[in-house]
Amino acid sequence: MRKVVLAGLMVALLMPVGLMAQTNEDLMKQIEALKQQLQSLEAKVAAQEKAVAQEQAAPAPAPALEKEVSNLDARLSKVEVKTSEDRINWGGDLRVGYGYQNWHINPYQQFSGFNPQTHMPMFQQVPGQDWNNSMDWSLRMRLTMNAKVNDNLKFMGRLTMYQLYGGADVPVFNGSPNTVLDSFDSASVPNSDVLHVERALMVYHFTNIPFSFAIGRMNTSDGPPLEIRNESERDGTPMAIMVNAEVDGVHAEYGLKDLGFPDGTTIGMCAGVGYEAGFGGGGQTAESYTMTPFGMARINGMRDSKVIGLIYDMPLMWMAGNTVNSAELILGYNRFNDMTDIPYGALINFPIPGPYAQPSPQYVTATKNLGDMDQYGLTWEHHIGDNFVYFVSGGYIKSHPNGQVSAYGFGGLLGDPNHSQTGSAYYTGVRWKATPKWTLGAEFNHGSKRWYTFTPSAGEESDKLAARGDVWEGYVHWNFNKNVMLKMGYIHYDYSTAYSGWQIAPTNLDSLNLGNNPQLFYPFPKTVKNAYVMLEARF
Amino acid sequence: MISSKWIKTAVIAAGLGAMVAAAAAGAASEAKGKYYAIKTCKPCHGAGSPNGEVTPLIHTSAQWKAYFAAGKHDKGKEELTKYLTKAQLADVEAFFVNHASDSPQPMTCGG
Numbered sequence: 001m002r003k004v005v006l007a008g009l010m011v012a013l014l015m016p017v018g019l020m021a022q023t024n025e026d027l028m029k030q031i032e033a034l035k036q037q038l039q040s041l042e043a044k045v046a047a048q049e050k051a052v053a054q055e056q057a058a059p060a061p062a063p064a065l066e067k068e069v070s071n072l073d074a075r076l077s078k079v080e081v082k083t084s085e086d087r088i089n090w091g092g093d094l095r096v097g098y099g100y101q102n103w104h105i106n107p108y109q110q111f112s113g114f115n116p117q118t119h120m121p122m123f124q125q126v127p128g129q130d131w132n133n134s135m136d137w138s139l140r141m142r143l144t145m146n147a148k149v150n151d152n153l154k155f156m157g158r159l160t161m162y163q164l165y166g167g168a169d170v171p172v173f174n175g176s177p178n179t180v181l182d183s184f185d186s187a188s189v190p191n192s193d194v195l196h197v198e199r200a201l202m203v204y205h206f207t208n209i210p211f212s213f214a215i216g217r218m219n220t221s222d223g224p225p226l227e228i229r230n231e232s233e234r235d236g237t238p239m240a241i242m243v244n245a246e247v248d249g250v251h252a253e254y255g256l257k258d259l260g261f262p263d264g265t266t267i268g269m270c271a272g273v274g275y276e277a278g279f280g281g282g283g284q285t286a287e288s289y290t291m292t293p294f295g296m297a298r299i300n301g302m303r304d305s306k307v308i309g310l311i312y313d314m315p316l317m318w319m320a321g322n323t324v325n326s327a328e329l330i331l332g333y334n335r336f337n338d339m340t341d342i343p344y345g346a347l348i349n350f351p352i353p354g355p356y357a358q359p360s361p362q363y364v365t366a367t368k369n370l371g372d373m374d375q376y377g378l379t380w381e382h383h384i385g386d387n388f389v390y391f392v393s394g395g396y397i398k399s400h401p402n403g404q405v406s407a408y409g410f411g412g413l414l415g416d417p418n419h420s421q422t423g424s425a426y427y428t429g430v431r432w433k434a435t436p437k438w439t440l441g442a443e444f445n446h447g448s449k450r451w452y453t454f455t456p457s458a459g460e461e462s463d464k465l466a467a468r469g470d471v472w473e474g475y476v477h478w479n480f481n482k483n484v485m486l487k488m489g490y491i492h493y494d495y496s497t498a499y500s501g502w503q504i505a506p507t508n509l510d511s512l513n514l515g516n517n518p519q520l521f522y523p524f525p526k527t528v529k530n531a532y533v534m535l536e537a538r539f
Numbered sequence: 540m541i542s543s544k545w546i547k548t549a550v551i552a553a554g555l556g557a558m559v560a561a562a563a564a565g566a567a568s569e570a571k572g573k574y575y576a577i578k579t580c581k582p583c584h585g586a587g588s589p590n591g592e593v594t595p596l597i598h599t600s601a602q603w604k605a606y607f608a609a610g611k612h613d614k615g616k617e618e619l620t621k622y623l624t625k626a627q628l629a630d631v632e633a634f635f636v637n638h639a640s641d642s643p644q645p646m647t648c649g650g
Contacts, residue, residue, distance in 0.1 A: 091643065144646070154650050203650030212649050219646045237648040251648035263577070266649060317574060324570040386570045436566070538643055 137165030160187035182345025210255025274305035340366035341406035367407035415505030572634030
């Protein structure tokens with residue numbers, strides 16, 4: 001054994017000294033590296049043990065907390081169930097109004113019948129008069145609703161109740177067509193505490209093209225620029241100076257952005273029915289109809305009254321300095337075909353003259369188709385910053401009479417059954433939000449002596465935008481709390497020509513100047529002064 | 540000699556001017572908010588966008604207030620201030636809150 005050890009020592013002594021030293025250093029390095037790895041592993045193990053210890057030492061959820069989470073889950077489930085079951089989203093507004101009215105009627109000649117011998121009309125000279133209504137309370141409730149039927153189809157609607165204080169016995173009809181209660185203004189003529197369907201339509205948005213189609217009772221009342229005066233969002237499609245009515249119809253709209261127009265620009269086409277003539281409509285049934293004592297067909301030889309229209313809507317937005325400007329340009333055209341003389345409707349408590357006469361609902365209906373009419377309109381709204389907006393709106397009409405006159409004795413289209421006549425109007429105004437709570441506004445509109453527009457849903461005693469003459473209005477809105485405002489205003493009408501609002505007149509409108517002692521079937525005011533205060537809450 | 544009528548007019552004008560100045564001072568601008576939303580948000584969040592369409596209608600006013608209070612974009616990955624200044628964000632918030640799903644909406648035939 002000793003020999004072996006000695007032999008090993010000999011070999012070692014014979015090895016180069018340098019090689020021996022290098023091997024030792026490598027071993028030392030490896031040992032150091034192993035030590036470091038060992039320390040690292042020990043640190044990791046310690047950290048894991050610490051984490052496990054902390055996890056094991058963490059307190060269990062308190063029973064109260066578990067109960068609270070359970071309660072929240074139960075309550076949230078109820079909300080989710082309720083939300084999923086709510087098919088319709090509701091909103092609306094409530095408005096209480098107080099008004100004062102003064103009507104001044106210039107001297108005129110009242111039609112009083114026909115002379116039995118000569119059969120010539122007779123007239124009674126009536127002196128100038130002033131009529132006052134010092135207290136005129138009204139209540140209007142509107143419930144708006146919408147529902148998402150699916151990703152493409154949406155339902156929209158509005159139910160409205162509008163009545164004067166004092167119940168349904170209040171005489172409302174005053175000679176203006178917007179006080180004849182019919183299907184086009186049932187929500188805008190104060191009548192009773194019944195909820196009327198003002199709007200109910202479906203809107204279908206196609207998926208891959210900027211096209212929508214709507215059908216039903218359309219959003220065709222309170223259109224631009226009336227939202228400025230109402231201090232609200234846009235509330236209808238057609239310009240108020242052209243159509244302000246509850247119209248049953250269809251509307252197709254195409255977005256023009258992809259064609260290079262400003263974002264939001266649309267071109268729309270709409271159609272509606274103004275009068276349904278029943279089986280008399282196309283004339284086919286009438287031609288083959290056999291008259292019997294109890295025949296059900298309503299044969300009056302009349303045709304359906306239809307309207308078709310185009311509307312171009314272009315929003316604009318730009319920054320000037322540090323002020324954002326936004327504007328809306330709207331162009332419109334409507335063609336009314338086979339217009340009738342009188343709408344089918346009810347005159348709420350027609351004021352039958354005489355000391356013992358009982359006012360009662362009086363039903364009227366159309367008697368003749370009088371011809372066609374073209375209507376053109378333009379509106380420009382310009383918002384400067386957050387607080388100032390002005391608008392300009394204009395309209396132009398041209399009649400195409402067919403020679404027919406109303407069986408009621410109210411003549412033909414625009415008082416001339418044989419020749420085309422034209423009329424025009426403009427409407428302008430400003431609104432300034434002086435402070436977050438106070439808003440001031442002023443408006444003016446003028447209609448020529450033959451101006452006519454289809455605006456029965458004006459919702460006022462006198463239809464402002466249908467006036468033949470000048471109308472001034474000033475108003476102050478006090479937004480004293482969120483979604484609540486007090487509206488105070490004054491409207492002054494100065495009429496030039498009788499039969500404002502009507503598409504018919506018994507004689508040429510040139511002879512119906514209210515300042516020239518005209519011959520009239522019933523009195524028309526020369527001036528109307530209307531002061532109002534309204535409290536309105538939106539929800 | 541300046542008439543009292545002109546003095547009254549000047550006083551009223553000054554009063555109205557002060558009211559407007561007071562109202563304008565520090566108030567967020569809804570009009571500017573709409574402008575910034577269209578210029579900054581809509582390019583990536585328009586209709587049919589894979590990023591999801593963003594309009595005021597997608598949230599309630601309370602949800603928009605909470606969103607702008609958090610100030611995060613892209614599911615919390617980045618700050619909203621990456622895209623707009625704080626003042627501009629306040630304007631956008633005013634626009635979104637005032638036209639949120641629980642606010643009165645325009646009613647036209649196009650829906």
